[in-house]
Amino acid sequence: MGAINTVGVVGLGTMGAGIVEVFAKQGLATIAVEIDQSALDRGRAIVASSTQRAVDRGRMSEQDAKDLVDSISFTLEFSDLAAADLVIEAVPERMSIKKDLFSRLDAVCPPETIFATNTSSLSVTDIAATTSRPDRLIGMHFFNPAPVMKLVEVVRTVLTAQEVVSRISELARACGKSPVVVGDRAGFVVNTLLVSYLNDAVNVFDQSRVSREGIDTAMTVGALLPMGPLALCDLIGLDVCLEIMDVLFAQSRDQVHAPAPLMREMVSAGLLGRKSGRGFFTYEKPGSGRVIPDELTPADFEPVTLPRQVYLVGDGMQCEELVKLCAQAGVSSHVVSYDQFDPGQVPEGVPVLVSVKPVQRAIDIATQMGPRIDEVIGLHVLFPNQKGQLVEIAATPFSSDQLVRISQSIALGASASPVICDDDPGQVVGRLLSPYLNDAVRMVASGYVSADDVDTAMMLGCGYPRGPIAFLANFSTPDTICDVLEQISRKTQLSRHLPVSALTDAAIYGVGIDQLLTESS
Ligand code: 3HC
Numbered sequence: 001m002g003a004i005n006t007v008g009v010v011g012l013g014t015m016g017a018g019i020v021e022v023f024a025k026q027g028l029a030t031i032a033v034e035i036d037q038s039a040l041d042r043g044r045a046i047v048a049s050s051t052q053r054a055v056d057r058g059r060m061s062e063q064d065a066k067d068l069v070d071s072i073s074f075t076l077e078f079s080d081l082a083a084a085d086l087v088i089e090a091v092p093e094r095m096s097i098k099k100d101l102f103s104r105l106d107a108v109c110p111p112e113t114i115f116a117t118n119t120s121s122l123s124v125t126d127i128a129a130t131t132s133r134p135d136r137l138i139g140m141h142f143f144n145p146a147p148v149m150k151l152v153e154v155v156r157t158v159l160t161a162q163e164v165v166s167r168i169s170e171l172a173r174a175c176g177k178s179p180v181v182v183g184d185r186a187g188f189v190v191n192t193l194l195v196s197y198l199n200d201a202v203n204v205f206d207q208s209r210v211s212r213e214g215i216d217t218a219m220t221v222g223a224l225l226p227m228g229p230l231a232l233c234d235l236i237g238l239d240v241c242l243e244i245m246d247v248l249f250a251q252s253r254d255q256v257h258a259p260a261p262l263m264r265e266m267v268s269a270g271l272l273g274r275k276s277g278r279g280f281f282t283y284e285k286p287g288s289g290r291v292i293p294d295e296l297t298p299a300d301f302e303p304v305t306l307p308r309q310v311y312l313v314g315d316g317m318q319c320e321e322l323v324k325l326c327a328q329a330g331v332s333s334h335v336v337s338y339d340q341f342d343p344g345q346v347p348e349g350v351p352v353l354v355s356v357k358p359v360q361r362a363i364d365i366a367t368q369m370g371p372r373i374d375e376v377i378g379l380h381v382l383f384p385n386q387k388g389q390l391v392e393i394a395a396t397p398f399s400s401d402q403l404v405r406i407s408q409s410i411a412l413g414a415s416a417s418p419v420i421c422d423d424d425p426g427q428v429v430g431r432l433l434s435p436y437l438n439d440a441v442r443m444v445a446s447g448y449v450s451a452d453d454v455d456t457a458m459m460l461g462c463g464y465p466r467g468p469i470a471f472l473a474n475f476s477t478p479d480t481i482c483d484v485l486e487q488i489s490r491k492t493q494l495s496r497h498l499p500v501s502a503l504t505d506a507a508i509y510g511v512g513i514d515q516l517l518t519e520s521s
Contacts, residue, residue: 012043018146314355329413
């Protein structure tokens with residue numbers, strides 16, 4: 001097989017155009033194909049605006065940007081692809097469209113041309129089996145925005161020739177990407193973990209009191225993710241997320257993968273995210289990433305007068321953080337442990353703040369308060385980091401609106417970011433991170449991917465500050481995460497939320513999960 005010097009890309013939507021840019025930047029002769037002139041023009045405009053962004057930031061000269069766009073051969077002539085050493089498709093995610101495309105490519109391209117699919121949800125094996133060259137068909141899965149995200153999942157089927165795997169991995173590396181070679185399972189590594197988490201986030205948003213801004217703030221400030229889950233759904237496209245969930249559900253038949261009803265509803269309504277101009281957020285125009293206010297935009301918060309003192313129930317470091325937070329806001333706290341809490345001792349007019357933990361919810365204290373049940377609320381302070389400090393305000397069904405506003409004002413008074421949520425296990429951050437971490441351990445324990453590769457994939461594919469296994473090894477103890485998962489499972493009634501055996505083993509035997517997974521692989 002010769003070198004890959006000429007690359008063809010079919011389909012110039014967001015992903016296809018991004019892939020064109022990646023190859024052209026690498027100096028490869030790039031042939032970009034669309035089915036009609038308006039789609040071709042749209043594809044060219046995506047590449048031009050992405051390179052213009054680099055010019056605006058002083059990363060590229062006007063001339064280099066122009067040369068880059070001019071170097072790409074934008075064409076409607078399918079037969080031009082005969083010159084390509086590799087053709088990758090990024091056409092709509094329908095098997096019939098892909099199969100039809102590859103059979104046309106088979107007729108046009110010489111037998112040695114490598115075919116690649118950027119599918120995010122279809123079986124690469126199914127696609128390969130219909131071509132005349134199943135050994136030279138491979139998955140080359142890029143991440144949005146393709147020019148920025150460093151990961152390429154190289155998806156090998158049982159039919160793919162090893163040489164093709166090596167060549168495509170080499171090409172990805174030459175383009176400045178990091179390839180992770182994976183087998184052909186629904187969702188591969190990243191989408192299985194990421195889109196399940198996004199689906200979970202949509203359900204939490206739909207079924208609890210947390211706002212869209214709240215859920216996104218929780219995950220960016222509290223978990224240091226580059227984007228909140230709802231903004232990310234909008235970036236990826238809700239239709240794409242829905243397709244991936246449908247495929248995951250078809251494979252696992254597990255209720256945990258059932259697409260969130262709200263996601264399906266929004267797709268039916270045409271609210272697809274950035275591409276349609278509206279998804280969870282509203283955008284300046286279709287294709288834009290600029291969010292504009294809409295009817296869900298929260299009104300400016302007016303702080304309330306703070307009480308001089310609060311009654312703080314809790315113990316440990318979490319509670320100490322809460323004391324500090326109140327002090328920063330100018331509120332003194334009287335601290336009692338959970339065991340010593342006596343409702344009769346709470347002075348009139350002094351609100352009760354509960355330092356919530358997985359096994360300790362505010363409702364447990366509130367129900368001891370009799371007629372003063374509305375004077376109790378839970379707070380969970382996440383340790384400060386470079387994005388600031390997050391305060392989850394866990395309101396019970398009885399917490400008064402006034403107390404919610406007092407809690408918000410305390411957080412804002414301490415320059416922290418408040419997020420109002422239900423008094424549920426794990427609040428928002430723990431509720432959404434724990435099942436994702438559990439899924440990652442399950443995936444590694446199944447032998448599908450190594451601990452190192454799953455960490456690399458999540459960091460480079462989604463911009464996570466660290467991978468799930470490294471997170472578990474460094475920032476969580478197995479027994480805490482097992483506690484949270486058990487509580488979550490009790491709430492969701494989904495057995496897949498129960499901790500996987502590798503996690504319970506780590507908790508029982510006091511072994512690090514990273515050690516356990518490395519030993520067993
Ligand atoms: N095209 C080209 N370049 C872009 C871009 C785009 N659409 N968006 C951002 N960039 C570049 C910017 O020019 C900038 O480059 P510079 O540092 O050289 O100047 C750099 O990326 C950072 O951009 P910004 O400062 O504007 O924005 P942020 O720092 O907020 O980063 C982000 C934007 C890179 C999108 C970041 O928020 C992120 O990593 N988000 C997570 C995205 C993610 O999870 N993607 C995976 C989705 S799953 C998927 O695609 C698989 C599919 O099958 C569903």
